[in-house]
Amino acid sequence: MTEVDVETRRSSFSTMAFASVLLFIFSFYSCYAQVPLLMxxxxxxxxPHLTQHPAGHVVCDGxxxxYLKSALNTAPHNVLLFLQDKLSIDDFTVYGGVFGNKQDSAFSNIEAALQASSNPLVLPSIVWSASDSVLELFQQELGIPAVHISPSTLEEFQLNATQPSLLAVHLPYTTGTETKEMLLKNDKIIGEVLGKFKSHGVPYTAVYTSLKPSIITQETPMMAESAMGRSLLQAPPQASVKPPVTFRNTEGxxxxxxxxxNLNVSFKETWVDxxxxxxxxxxxxxxxxxxxxxxRLVLNYQNVxxxxxxxxxxxxxxxxFPVSARNWSVMEQVVIEYDGKTSVFNGSGGIYSPAEYSFHxxxxxxxxxxxxxxxxxxxxWRLSFTDFQIQGFNVTGGNFSYASDCAGFFTxxxxxxxxxxxxxxxILTYGLHMIMQVRTMDRFDDPKGPAISVPLNE
Structure with a gap:
């Protein structure tokens, strides 16, 4: 057997082992909307060697x-952030290489880069909302703004190994029969970007993730599987709940x-959600x-x-509030700015909750x-919000605290x-009162005695 054959088998085995590890870890993908992250x-x-969590663990914001802060302590500060519109674990298992066949893989350049790296970081499941903070986190840690580039403008970008840089490459995604073709194009773009940095001798740190999951799967509970007769009567599972809008402070x-x-807004009797x-x-x-x-939460919309x-x-x-001796969160105003004019809605005093809670x-x-x-x-203007929940203070872990509902106790x-x-x-009291007022006769006529006679005066 020649050295080329040995090297080919070794490469095929490494690819198969990598795919097997990904398949094993990704098989614990939970029923919530999550995206993977490769670094x-x-x-x-x-x-750096990070503590590996057990399979099935979902990485939250904190x-x-x-993870990313620890990685930047030793990794190069020339960061390549490949942000795909959508990506899920199933994309790796469905469109990845089969039995080490790189020609059949839609992630050949990514797999090669992971094999060449000495200690890559693979996070199979991170919270959907946490992926939005990756770009912001790198900007804060590096202290530089991100440069958004496209494959067409890559040649015009000047690389500098002495200064840190943050390049964000946005990659599209499509569903259906063209998914694999799109992933192949994205993988080719990633290979070109990595090749440019390698040819110029510029060290880099690459991150591949997405903003949304492409596929949202739901696991069937074991109890439901054991009761097939009852499962036929169950309603189909609903789609995963969308994550809340999250604003972060300067510390992230x-x-x-x-x-x-729903966030329905009406202007001159024209409603828009x-x-x-x-x-x-x-x-x-x-x-x-x-x-x-x-x-102050500001939502900016275009083309409304x-x-x-x-x-x-x-x-x-x-x-x-001195009476209750505790802090309360009060919604003071909801303001609409449109066409150079400001419209104000004042809170009627009903939108409030303890400062540690959220309002629902x-x-x-x-x-x-x-x-x-x-x-x-x-x-x-008219406003109508359905199933509304907001929290402006004491947010911990990126999730809502206990909700203080607006519905009163006496419905x-x-x-x-x-x-x-x-x-x-x-009615019962009146009836008892009437029964208690009934009195028996205290004198009766004796049928055996003389009859009572009443003399009549003539």
């Missing part, structure tokens, strides 16, 4: 920040969270601020109504039973039950 360095550099920690099923643009990444958070006293930009602003205040309400509206009271400037159903019970108690 490696150029020749001569290595990433763990991901810790989440400080404002917003979620809603801003929910899809809010949670698919189209809306930006420029202008948002947060501190211990004030939180007459193709003009619109800003939706939520202003919250953290105040101490099934319906926040300016129409019926308004929690948002329009001012004169908002006479032509109409409870009032009906209380009144009915009271009426029944009154």
């Amino acid at each position: 490696w360095t150029s020749d001569g550099y290595s990433l 763990h991901l920040v810790s 920690h989440p400080c404002i969270l917003l979620w809603a099923e 801003l929910g899809p643009a809010t949670f698919n990444g189209s809306a930006t958070l420029n202008g948002s601020t947060c501190n211990q006293t004030l939180s 109504f007459k193709l003009k930009p619109l800003r939706l602003i939520f202003s919250m205040r953290n105040s101490l 309400c099934q319906s926040v509206s300016s129409i019926q039973s308004p929690l948002l009271v329009p001012t004169e400037s908002a006479a032509q 109409p159903g409870i009032w009906m039950g209380l009144l009915t019970t009271l009426l029944m108690v009154l």
Whole structure:
């Protein structure tokens, strides 16, 4: 056997082993929307050895920040961030190499780069919302803005090994029969970018991840599998819940969270749902601020109504209420900026919660039973938020705290039950009172004795 055959078999075995490891780790993919993250360095550099979590572990925001910060301590500060529109674990298992056949793999350049790296980092499952913070984290750690480049402008970019750089390469994704072809094109682009850095002798740190999952799978519970007769009557599983809008402070920690099923805005009786643009990444958070006293979440939309930009602003205040001796978060205003005009909706006092909690309400509206009271400037506007939840203070772990709901304890159903019970108690009390008032006769005629005679005066 020649040396070439030995090297070929060794390379095939390494590729098969890498694919097997990925398949084993990725098989524990949970039912929530998650994306993978791959990180490696150029020749001569290595990433620090990080503690490996058990299979099935989902990396959240805090763990991901810790991983990336530890990696930048020893890795080159020329960072290549390959952001694909969508990517899931199943893309590796379906379109990766089969039995070490690189020609059949849609990730041949990525697999080769991972094999060449001494200690690559593979995170099979990170929280969907955490992937949005990767670019922001690198910008904060490197202290430089990101340069967004496309494959056509790559040749024009001048590489400099002495200064740190952050290049963000956006890659498309498509579903259907053209998925593998698109992944092959993206892999070719990644190979060209890595080849350019290698030819110029510039060390680099590469990261490959996505902003959204391409496939959302759901696991079938074991109990449901054991009861096949009952599983036929179950409703089909719903899609995974979209993650909340998250604004981070200057330190990279989440400080404002917003979620809603619908964010309906009406201008001159024309309704538009801003929910899809809010949670698919189209809306930006420029202008948002947060501190211990004030939180201001600004949602910037493009091409709303007459193709003009619109800003939706939520202003919250953290105040101490002496009566309750605790801090409360109060929604003071919701402001709409559109076409150079500002429209203000004041909080009616019903949008509040303890500062440690989040606020939740099934319906926040300016129409019926308004929690948002329009001012004169908002006479032509209407707001209607469905399944609305927001938290502007004391956010921990990137998840909502316990929700303080706007629904009062005495609902109409409870009032009906209380009144009915009271009426029944009154009827029962009156009946008992009447029974207790019944008296028996204390004198009776003796049928054996003489009859009572009444003399008649003539």
